[in-house]
Amino acid sequence: MPYLVSFHLGWLVGSLLLGFCMGWISVVQRGNGTSKVTARWLAVFTAALVAASFAQVVPGRFGYWLDLGLIMFACYLVGCTIGAWLRDRVVSRSMPTAAL
Numbered sequence: 001m002p003y004l005v006s007f008h009l010g011w012l013v014g015s016l017l018l019g020f021c022m023g024w025i026s027v028v029q030r031g032n033g034t035s036k037v038t039a040r041w042l043a044v045f046t047a048a049l050v051a052a053s054f055a056q057v058v059p060g061r062f063g064y065w066l067d068l069g070l071i072m073f074a075c076y077l078v079g080c081t082i083g084a085w086l087r088d089r090v091v092s093r094s095m096p097t098a099a100l
Contacts, residue, residue, distance in 0.1 A: 011068075
């Protein structure tokens with residue numbers, strides 16, 4: 001794992017920055033989002049991929065790609081979280097307080 005992180009550090013930082021940008025933008029978006037059923041299926045699918053990675057079910061090159069994809073996805077989600085949180089802090093600070 002340390003080899004994977006050190007060798008692909010540029011790509012991991014890129015996915016973190018892309019996630020940050022998407023998190024910053026997505027706070028303004030007013031879409032419907034995903035349904036609860038779809039969110040559950042995506043969570044189960046992601047958990048199955050993580051379990052397959054930890055159990056080393058997928059050997060060779062495809063296992064390497066699975067590990068790299070999961071690490072990049074985690075970096076992307078961390079970046080999204082940080083970007084959305086910072087955007088929320090900036091927007092809430094610049095909004096005037098309601099008069100009582």
